[in-house]
Amino acid sequence: MSPLLATRRSVLFGSAALGATALLGCTPRYENPTPVVFVHGNGDTAALWHTSFWRWESNGFPRDRLFAIDFPYPLARSNDAVYQRLRSSSTDQREQLAAFVAEVKWRTNAPKVALVGSSRGGNAIRNYVKNGGGAAHVSHAVLCGTPNHGVVVSQSALAGSEFNGAAPFLQQLNAGPNEVVPGVAWMTTRSDNADKFAQPDGRYLGMPGQPTGVTFEGPALNGAKNVVLPDLDHREVAFHPQAFAAIFEFLMNAAPATTGIAAEARPVLNGKVNGMPGGVQTNLPVAGAVVEIHETEPQTGRRRRLVHRQETGRDGYWGPFTASSSATYEFVISTPDSPVTHIYRSPFPRSSSIIHLRPGTLSDKDKLAGSVVTLSRPRGYFGPDDIVTFDGQRAPGIPDGVPTVSTSTLLLPPGAPQQSITCRFNEETIVVQSWPVADNRVVIAELHY
Structure with missing residues (x-):
């Protein structure tokens, strides 16, 4: 290694x-x-x-x-x-x-x-x-x-x-x-x-x-x-x-006792929906966005049950929501000006009030695909020596040399059926469901680590 x-x-x-x-x-x-x-x-x-x-x-x-x-x-x-x-x-x-x-x-x-x-x-x-x-x-x-x-x-x-x-x-x-x-x-x-x-x-x-x-x-x-x-x-x-x-x-003035994360049994989550006017990243709150949270099957990404639904007010906040620290979730964000965005996440071990959500975007190339699935690592980049895969296959768009990209996108062909896709970065794995671009939907597997 x-x-x-x-x-x-x-x-x-x-x-x-x-x-x-x-x-x-x-x-x-x-x-x-x-x-x-x-x-x-x-x-x-x-x-x-x-x-x-x-x-x-x-x-x-x-x-x-x-x-x-x-x-x-x-x-x-x-x-x-x-x-x-x-x-x-x-x-x-x-x-x-x-x-x-x-x-x-x-x-x-x-x-x-x-x-x-x-x-x-x-x-x-x-x-x-x-x-x-x-x-x-x-x-x-x-x-x-x-x-x-x-x-x-x-x-x-x-x-x-x-x-x-x-x-x-x-x-x-x-x-x-x-x-x-x-x-x-x-x-x-x-x-x-x-x-x-x-x-x-x-x-x-x-x-x-x-x-x-x-x-x-x-x-x-x-x-x-x-x-x-x-x-x-x-x-x-x-x-x-x-x-x-x-x-x-x-x-x-003292070393931490641990760099690990201690789990809470029932973490409470909250955050706001941030706007993407014209595809530009902002942190402006979005009012009137509908956020649904579905508990999913970790092995397939299929929905088990709807556990939270809320329309945001002027402050853009979509919670609070009491989660399970062992459960995997799909967040669905619906706003008037962006594609319906399905964000799949690993379990949340602890509470947080800054789980902010941004809708995704669809490029002209994306719109020709059957489904678009993006693996996103907000807290780091993907390097050539990392294990970054979709269903065991090397993720596209990761260059050699210095780590420079934090996303990799898989485009499924038109007509491809909805399916489970295993997204992996080293030891963190998120399984998602593909959703059709024809319905103005985009899928993001967002890594914690």
Whole structure:
């Protein structure tokens, strides 16, 4: 087994199999700790942090001191200084994060918070601390895979982008002898060489053979504790158990008792339906969406029974729903402006109020198929050494080299009957039912890990 495969396969070790009593009985309890605020990356949602929450809770950290912001427009502008519909500037996110931190401090009566950001989320954290008065409100800042020196340093490529190390945004953040603001404890996590956005060659930016001006060390900062997590990809340096352990130890000054997840017998789930106007990713709530949850047969994906149905209100929330930690579920999202989306999930070992749902989309190519099934890994990418399969066959569209894609899509031919399809990523398997494109339906197998 290659080192990369061994690392990625370690994600599930001991997680859902560990009982809550056995695991939590030997972990410390924390009384009124500094709240931790998690900040998602470009195009992402607060929902990406739910497995991180589970690991913190499994180490005795109180659930009511964990928070995750959901930026309404998570995609960055092409040029940070130029308005772009349904996208946000660095200033937008700085101001929204400042307001969120103020609310968390009010709700918890805490003097300061700790911030943890993935990718672009680190840009918002740095901007808030340096330019938004955040230094007075933040004790620790952790930046995971953040392109602190850009994904490119160029006067032409990505001109004006907040991801360009030569553009004004990063130039002013990195100015000075130290690249961090004093009075806040700083840490970065990065890959050794497997981060698609910290590469010397522009291959992964669509510029093969052209130097980016960025090195593997691009996410590191002068003045911070810089942690290297070998073999992990751009997302895994925030969401992998190894990343959790490094972040927990930095914030709590002690190693976690476990990187596993302690199961609850009856987890309570909730979240909101996020909009996709014109196929653009947003975190705007969708009112009037109908969400059904069906318990499924784990071996076939067929429905056993309808266990929840709700139409969302103005806030977009579809719950709460009391689940079983051993059951598999199909979430069906029906909105006026998107395909009916069937999202199949592994069992939920713990409660979460950030199980946000986005409807899927159908491309012109998809619409020619009989059924479309996508395997999605929001918290990491698929690498060439991973086991990624549909019904035992290698999943399409996974390139060699650095892990760069988080989805793989199987297109079934027109006229194919509805059938069970086994979707596998290393040790996590989700069995789905295909649904016909002719009925404006799309299927997603969404991985937790």
